[in-house]
Amino acid sequence: MTNPYTWLEPSLATIHKANWYRSVQTITSQPGAVVQLQGREVINFASNDYLGLTGDQRLIEAAVAATKAYGTGCTGSRLLTGHRELHQQLEQAIASLKQTEDALVFSSGYLANLGTIAAVVGKRDLILADQYNHSSLKNGAILSRALVLDYAHNNMADLANQLAQHRQQYRRCLIITDSIFSMDGGLCPLPEILAIAHEFNCMVLVDEAHATGVLGATGAGCVEYFGCTGQTLIQVGTLSKALGSLGGYVAGSAILIDFLRNRAPSWIYTTGLSPADTAAALAAVKIVQQEPERRTRLHNNVNTLKGLIQQQLKRLQLLPSDSPILCLPLVDATAAVKLREQLQAAGIFVPAIRPPTVPTSRLRISVMATHELDHLKQLVSYLASTT
Numbered sequence: 001m002t003n004p005y006t007w008l009e010p011s012l013a014t015i016h017k018a019n020w021y022r023s024v025q026t027i028t029s030q031p032g033a034v035v036q037l038q039g040r041e042v043i044n045f046a047s048n049d050y051l052g053l054t055g056d057q058r059l060i061e062a063a064v065a066a067t068k069a070y071g072t073g074c075t076g077s078r079l080l081t082g083h084r085e086l087h088q089q090l091e092q093a094i095a096s097l098k099q100t101e102d103a104l105v106f107s108s109g110y111l112a113n114l115g116t117i118a119a120v121v122g123k124r125d126l127i128l129a130d131q132y133n134h135s136s137l138k139n140g141a142i143l144s145r146a147l148v149l150d151y152a153h154n155n156m157a158d159l160a161n162q163l164a165q166h167r168q169q170y171r172r173c174l175i176i177t178d179s180i181f182s183m184d185g186g187l188c189p190l191p192e193i194l195a196i197a198h199e200f201n202c203m204v205l206v207d208e209a210h211a212t213g214v215l216g217a218t219g220a221g222c223v224e225y226f227g228c229t230g231q232t233l234i235q236v237g238t239l240s241k242a243l244g245s246l247g248g249y250v251a252g253s254a255i256l257i258d259f260l261r262n263r264a265p266s267w268i269y270t271t272g273l274s275p276a277d278t279a280a281a282l283a284a285v286k287i288v289q290q291e292p293e294r295r296t297r298l299h300n301n302v303n304t305l306k307g308l309i310q311q312q313l314k315r316l317q318l319l320p321s322d323s324p325i326l327c328l329p330l331v332d333a334t335a336a337v338k339l340r341e342q343l344q345a346a347g348i349f350v351p352a353i354r355p356p357t358v359p360t361s362r363l364r365i366s367v368m369a370t371h372e373l374d375h376l377k378q379l380v381s382y383l384a385s386t387t
């Protein structure tokens with residue numbers, strides 16, 4: 001008898017050999033700028049909790065109260081038995097933050113991208129995608145069955161050229177991009193993308209996962225940061241990063257949202273967000289709008305850390321970044337893993353991002369509003385002493 005699963009072992013061995021193997025590490029404390037990792041206290045530069053809201057008492061209390069009032073789950077899809085008033089309140093709050101007519105919450109940002117892209121384009125359509133886009137955008141594009149063309153990262157000439165060449169042969173066209181690129185920290189040139197979209201009659205979907213709560217005067221994201229509020233486009237994002245909860249959303253016109261409620265499979269055929277997640281996200285959206293000082297602290301920390309790195313690290317240079325994601329490129333995966341392990345042994349938690357997630361290995365530092373100056377100094381002086 002042959003075993004159809006024998007290929008697994010050599011495949012995993014290949015992953016090990018390339019130093020691409022990944023495994024989980026356990027955190028045993030509250031989330032925050034300092035956490036217990038594998039039983040040991042470390043300064044945390046690996047979190048997407050940019051504003052420090054995940055451990056905020058108000059979110060915790062909102063989640064507990066919602067659980068006590070409505071139970072632990074929603075028992076069904078939103079269209080059947082799973083819709084709650086809390087969902088509607090959250091969707092209104094997101095629409096008000098984004099200054100859009102409406103919004104729709106999904107069970108994750110990943111599902112929001114899959115469902116939205118698959119709903120708005122199909123076989124006769126074209127997708128133009130930034131080559132550095134997040135996995136959820138790439139897989140949403142595949143799921144849609146539209147023709148997918150990648151353009152070089154943030155390269156507007158390449159985008160315009162490909163549209164000039166191909167746009168006419170297709171019915172609808174959708175341009176998709178991260179707003180803050182999740183593994184580099186750079187921003188997409190949104191005003192230029194919108195201008196090109198206008199010229200070639202394309203829709204635009206921008207993924208604000210890392211920008212919501214972080215960019216813009218009210219924390220609405222890169223759309224607000226670039227002064228593009230009110231323009232017609234599809235804004236996707238997550239409730240699980242700066243908003244400290246779990247889930248995703250789409251914000252846009254009332255007609256788009258109504259269409260998605262009828263055509264997005266990853267919204268229709270899945271269970272509604274739990275009361276606890278919904279209530280925590282709702283509390284977070286209010287805090288994002290009412291406490292801009294959190295964003296100020298975050299951006300001050302980013303600038304301080306950039307300054308320290310520039311002064312003290314001679315051989316390492318940051319990738320260009322306009323966000324709390326700061327990346328230090330390293331020669332290869334082996335070097336990245338080694339440096340990550342040294343840092344962790346010194347009580348500093350920084351993830352190493354390697355292929356196939358990114359083309360070249362790097363340390364990815366995430367800054368939080370709740371980091372203290374001493375945390376930033378410790379990171380840079382350790383890097384200065386080892387690199």
Ligand SMILES: *Cc1c(COP(=O)(O)O)cnc(C)c1O
Binds near residue numbers: 108136207237240
């Ligand atoms: C994290 C992330 C997502 C996925 O969001 P989840 O809510 O965690 O599923 C989507 N897009 C980008 C760019 C992200 O960084």
